[in-house]
Amino acid sequence: MKSVTSELDKTRNNFSFFSKLKRRSHLDNQVWGEIEETLIQADVGVVATSKIIEQLQEKTKEMKLSAAESIIDILKEQLKGSLTKLDCALNTDEELPVWIFVGVNGVGKTTSIAKVANLKSREGESIVLAAGDTFRAAASEQLEKWADLCGADFIKGADGADPSSVIFDATEHAHATNASLVLADTAGRLHTKTNLMQELEKIVRVANKGKGTVTEILIVLDATVGQNGLQQAKSFAELVDVTGIILTKLDGSSKGGIIFAIAEELKIPIKFIGVGEGHEDLVPFDAEEFVEMLFDFQEET
Amino acid sequence: MFDTLTDRLGNIFGRLRSKGKLSESDINSVMAEVRTALLEADVNLQVAKNFQEKVAERCVSSELHKALNPAQQVIKIVNEELIQILGGEALSLAYSEKPPTVILLAGLQGVGKTTNAVKLAKWFKSQGRNPILVGADLQRPAAVEQLRTLASGIDVPVYSETSDPVSVARNGLQEAVSTGRDVLICDTAGRLSIDQKLMDEIWNVSNVIKPNYTFLVIDAMTGQEAVNIADAFNEKLSLDGMIITKLDGDSRGGAALSAKTVVGKPIAFASTGEKIEDFEVFHPDRLASRILGMGDVLTLIEKAEDAFDQEEAQRATDRLLSGQFNLEDFLDQMQQLKKMGPLQNIVGMMPDLPQGVNPNDVDETRLSRVEAIITSMTYEERDRPEIIDGSRRNRIAKGSGTTIQEVSLLLKQFKEIKRMMKGTIKPSNKRKKKSSKRRKGKQNPRAKSKIVETEKSFDLSEFGSFKN
Numbered sequence: 001m002k003s004v005t006s007e008l009d010k011t012r013n014n015f016s017f018f019s020k021l022k023r024r025s026h027l028d029n030q031v032w033g034e035i036e037e038t039l040i041q042a043d044v045g046v047v048a049t050s051k052i053i054e055q056l057q058e059k060t061k062e063m064k065l066s067a068a069e070s071i072i073d074i075l076k077e078q079l080k081g082s083l084t085k086l087d088c089a090l091n092t093d094e095e096l097p098v099w100i101f102v103g104v105n106g107v108g109k110t111t112s113i114a115k116v117a118n119l120k121s122r123e124g125e126s127i128v129l130a131a132g133d134t135f136r137a138a139a140s141e142q143l144e145k146w147a148d149l150c151g152a153d154f155i156k157g158a159d160g161a162d163p164s165s166v167i168f169d170a171t172e173h174a175h176a177t178n179a180s181l182v183l184a185d186t187a188g189r190l191h192t193k194t195n196l197m198q199e200l201e202k203i204v205r206v207a208n209k210g211k212g213t214v215t216e217i218l219i220v221l222d223a224t225v226g227q228n229g230l231q232q233a234k235s236f237a238e239l240v241d242v243t244g245i246i247l248t249k250l251d252g253s254s255k256g257g258i259i260f261a262i263a264e265e266l267k268i269p270i271k272f273i274g275v276g277e278g279h280e281d282l283v284p285f286d287a288e289e290f291v292e293m294l295f296d297f298q299e300e301t
Numbered sequence: 302m303f304d305t306l307t308d309r310l311g312n313i314f315g316r317l318r319s320k321g322k323l324s325e326s327d328i329n330s331v332m333a334e335v336r337t338a339l340l341e342a343d344v345n346l347q348v349a350k351n352f353q354e355k356v357a358e359r360c361v362s363s364e365l366h367k368a369l370n371p372a373q374q375v376i377k378i379v380n381e382e383l384i385q386i387l388g389g390e391a392l393s394l395a396y397s398e399k400p401p402t403v404i405l406l407a408g409l410q411g412v413g414k415t416t417n418a419v420k421l422a423k424w425f426k427s428q429g430r431n432p433i434l435v436g437a438d439l440q441r442p443a444a445v446e447q448l449r450t451l452a453s454g455i456d457v458p459v460y461s462e463t464s465d466p467v468s469v470a471r472n473g474l475q476e477a478v479s480t481g482r483d484v485l486i487c488d489t490a491g492r493l494s495i496d497q498k499l500m501d502e503i504w505n506v507s508n509v510i511k512p513n514y515t516f517l518v519i520d521a522m523t524g525q526e527a528v529n530i531a532d533a534f535n536e537k538l539s540l541d542g543m544i545i546t547k548l549d550g551d552s553r554g555g556a557a558l559s560a561k562t563v564v565g566k567p568i569a570f571a572s573t574g575e576k577i578e579d580f581e582v583f584h585p586d587r588l589a590s591r592i593l594g595m596g597d598v599l600t601l602i603e604k605a606e607d608a609f610d611q612e613e614a615q616r617a618t619d620r621l622l623s624g625q626f627n628l629e630d631f632l633d634q635m636q637q638l639k640k641m642g643p644l645q646n647i648v649g650m651m652p653d654l655p656q657g658v659n660p661n662d663v664d665e666t667r668l669s670r671v672e673a674i675i676t677s678m679t680y681e682e683r684d685r686p687e688i689i690d691g692s693r694r695n696r697i698a699k700g701s702g703t704t705i706q707e708v709s710l711l712l713k714q715f716k717e718i719k720r721m722m723k724g725t726i727k728p729s730n731k732r733k734k735k736s737s738k739r740r741k742g743k744q745n746p747r748a749k750s751k752i753v754e755t756e757k758s759f760d761l762s763e764f765g766s767f768k769n
Contacts, residue, residue: 037346043524046340105547105575106411106520135575137450138443145442190550224409226343226524228552249410252493254526277410277440 027060031068035075042294043226044257048264052078076291082260083287086269091243092125094213096174098182100132100167102200102240103220104232105188108248108274110139112220113183114146115274115282116246120181121150128177130170130184131156132163132203143185149279153179163187163199164206171212182212191235204240218271220246223256233262242266248274251281255294309334332357335379342553342592345528348562355382380589387558388585392542392567397513400483401433403474405510406544407503407534408518410491413546415444417518417572418488419451420580421544424570425484426455432484435473436461437506440490448488455577458482466490470506487512494533504537514541516569519560521547527556528563535564542569545583549574554591626719628683632675635668673701674711686712 032053039049052075059074091097099116101109110133117127129147131140131154140156147154155173157166167184174182186203189196207214219242221229236242247256250273262268270285332353339349359378396402404421406414415438422432434452436459438444445461452459458480460473470487477485487510492499507515515538517531534540543564545557548571561568568583620626675683677700682689689697689712691705698705 040340040346041525043526046337104522104550106413108411136447138446141443141446142441190547192549192551222411222522224520224524224526224530225522226527226552226556227341228343228522228550229524231551249493252409252526253495253529254524258524 027066027068027071031071032057035071038295039257042255042257043223043229045227045230045261048257048261051264052260076295079260079291079294080287082263083270083290086263086267088244088269088271088285090271091215092181094215096171096180096182096212097215098167098171098184098207098212099216099218100184100186100204100207100214101218101220101246102186102236102242103188104190107188107220107222107225108246109133109188109220110143110146110185111277111279112218112246112248112272112274112282113143113185114150114279116272117146117152117183118150118279119282120183121152125181126177126179127152128170128174128179128182129154130167130182132167132184133187134159134161134163134166135187139185139187146279152183153177164203167203167207168210171207171210175211191232197235197239200236201239216243216271217241218244218246219268220248221256221259221262223247223250224252224254225258227258229256229258230261230265233266233268237266237268242268244269244271246270246272246274247285250293251275257294309338328357328360331360331375335375338593339555339558342555343522343524343527343559344555344592345525345559345562348528348559351562352382352386352558376593380593383558383589383592384585387561387568387588390567392569394514396430396483400481401474401477401485402483402514403510403512404484404486405507405512405515405538406486406488406518407515407538407540408491409493409520409530410441412491412518412520413572414438414491414518415448415488416451416575416577417544417546417570417580418448418486419455419457420572420577421486421570422452422457422484423455423577424580425486426457430484431482432457432486433473433477433480433482434459435470435477435485435487437466437469437473438488438490439463439466439469444488444490451577466502467505467509471509474510485510494530500533500537507538512541515539516541517543517560517564519543519545519556521545521554521556522550522552523556525559527559531560532563535566540564540566542567544568544570544572545588546572548572548588549579554588557588558592628675628678628686628715629680631715632672632683635672670701670703670707671711674698674703674708677701686715 035056036049036053039052040046044052055078056071056075059078060071063070063074065071065074090099101113103109113129117129121127127150129143129152131143133139133143134157144154144156153173155166155170157163157169163186167182170182170184173179184203184207186200187196189200191197204214204217217240219233219236221232225232233242233245245259245262245268247259247270250256259270263270270290272282273285273290275281275283335356336349336353339352340346344352356375356379359382360375394402406418406421408414418434422434425432434448434457436445436448438448439461445459448461449459460469460476462469462472466489473487474485476482487506489503489506490499492503494500517534517540519527519531523530531540531543543557543560543566545554545560545568548554557568568585568588571581571583571588573579573581620630674697677697678689682693682697689708694705694708694712698708701708
């Protein structure tokens with residue numbers, strides 16, 4: 001039996017998948033198998049992968065293609081298409097927009113807020129950060145350091161305080177100081193914890209009661225997470241109106257392929273991707289770039 | 302969400318018309334389903350392929366099992382293989398002759414290293430040790446504050462400084478020695494396995510404190526890359542074990558299988574929640590059934606044959622299905638259920654839950670309270686709970702250290718579950734055995750299976766279709 005590592009070496013060190021593909025002439029079963037494997041290893045998931053391949057096979061039949069190389073562009077377009085259908089614009093229409101960051105533990109919510117705060121303050125917004133994570137030890141200290149860095153106002157509560165009231169206070173403060181955007185952190189919570197999910201509902205409700213209006217509820221998803229990412233997005237979206245995804249840790253080796261299933265089933269757009277731990281490591285989502293990255297479309301030299 | 306493996310295998314076996322041995326293509330169909338199930342559980346593709354080869358070998362040479370139909374037999378084999386890979390040799394912690402015993406934690410960002418460093422410290426304290434925590438995560442804002450806050454809750458000192466991780470580690474070790482601490486747990490910053498600079502850094506940290514144990518902390522939700530991540534850390538640091546975290550979520554945890562396959566070292570601990578006490582020694586059988594995603598109650602009950610002997614398992618099933626199931630049976634099943642996996646998952650699998658029973662409300666601590674309540678009942682009361690009036694409830698509540706409301710709630714829920722189970726599943730075609738004597742007390746879990754295995758090949762002839 002082959003060792004797993006020797007198999008891994010094959011996929012890791014060798015040329016990118018599509019360079020390999022270019023060497024093949026025919027579109028045979030082996031090619032389809034390789035496409036399937038590439039998608040699965042990118043965390044696209046079994047069901048989503050088979051749908052993608054089905055569609056691709058239909059198209060190639062339609063267009064009567066037989067050369068392996070020709071499907072690269074078609075696959076690219078197909079994948080891009082499933083992502084660009086969704087509107088990635090950020091909503092700041094209201095007088096005092098409030099963006100709430102949600103997600104499970106450890107995905108990068110706080111770091112993402114710092115990045116968004118940095119981006120938005122560069123664009124001229126005056127920002128108030130709300131330390132809505134009142135559960136985790138030193139969570140507000142962590143956010144405060146980021147607030148100092150980008151010059152945003154910072155509102156926190158006591159340890160164990162009601163997160164809803166902290167965020168509410170932040171909106172009051174923002175209104176009083178003529179700030180233009182409130183970014184609210186929340187505690188990481190596994191979507192399987194009913195009481196914590198109900199708390200989130202309350203947070204959103206209360207945040208809308210004051211002078212601010214919640215215009216974005218951004219779920220932060222870790223690209224390293226596998227199929228559970230879909231379940232996370234589903235569960236959060238069932239309870240609150242999730243308007244967008246921030247897909248983090250794409251500087252790692254994981255590809256974040258689960259977003260195709262999320263786009264297909266839940267129609268939630270990706271608004272940003274996180275590519276590092278620094279406050280500048282945030283880029284607005286671009287479907288074309290993402291798909292290119294997914295398959296390492298660059299030629300090796 | 303997904304079809305269970307049982308359902309899918311059921312479709313295959315149901316379709317097979319010919320009697321006799323399973324052909325090679327049949328085995329391939331079965332293995333394809335096994336592989337799909339594993340992939341959906343986030344097991345790495347290469348790992349899943351390797352795994353299915355092992356299972357195929359066993360299926361082909363498998364002996365007939367009287368009480369299980371073919372699908373269940375395949376699942377049994379898959380489950381056993383999973384347990385074998387996930388388990389194997391347990392980690393035996395040997396304390397260093399020259400204290401402190403040094404533990405280094407490594408892993409990606411956000412997996413739970415800091416929280417688990419403290420959990421480990423608490424665990425060592427419970428073993429009578431004197432740990433110190435070293436905060437070498439200087440990367441994330443307030444990481445050391447987090448460590449300090451958590452550690453103060455368990456009265457464990459933290460060493461850190463604002464220099465660089467290697468100096469922190471070195472001086473932390475010094476501090477441990479000079480303050481007579483016998484265990485040192487070093488928390489580090491999360492780092493990408495593909496970040497050469499940071500991987501070199503952690504090697505430097507390791508080199509300066511020469512850990513007795515290096516643990517990879519890995520998130521149970523990790524996807525396909527788990528294998529590459531584990532491999533990279535193992536190459537760099539020579540891991541001694543792993544800690545798997547966030548098992549209180551609903552991810553299937555296939556990453557654990559991937560990591561274990563590639564690293565070959567034991568999964569030592571499992572973290573099952575955000576609180577410091579949510580930490581336990583790893584149970585391979587629980588994770589195996591989680592990866593398999595056994596969403597089939599019948600399969601679960603069949604698993605009871607591991608704890609009961611064959612006939613008792615059948616008896617228990619028949620009693621359940623015919624509505625004769627009493628609280629004594631429930632107590633036995635519950636105690637066996639503990640071995641089967643997270644109770645939340647099991648309750649969540651039951652179809653049409655009665656009003657007010659939410660799988661997320663079920664937790665293991667309730668189990669022991671329920672156990673206590675039933676143990677305080679007389680056998681008569683367990684057999685016919687309808688006789689439990691107010692005064693009996695009062696007595697039971699007092700005897701179990703619970704409340705009358707809890708006793709009443711248990712009785713109400715049990716009644717509902719019984720009613721619900723009675724109509725849900727068709728009993729098997731097998732002849733029901735009527736036990737002439739009442740079972741008193743607990744089952745003997747060591748009772749061996751009495752089934753004699755006669756056939757050599759994986760033969761379907763004995764079984765008809767087992768579609769519902």
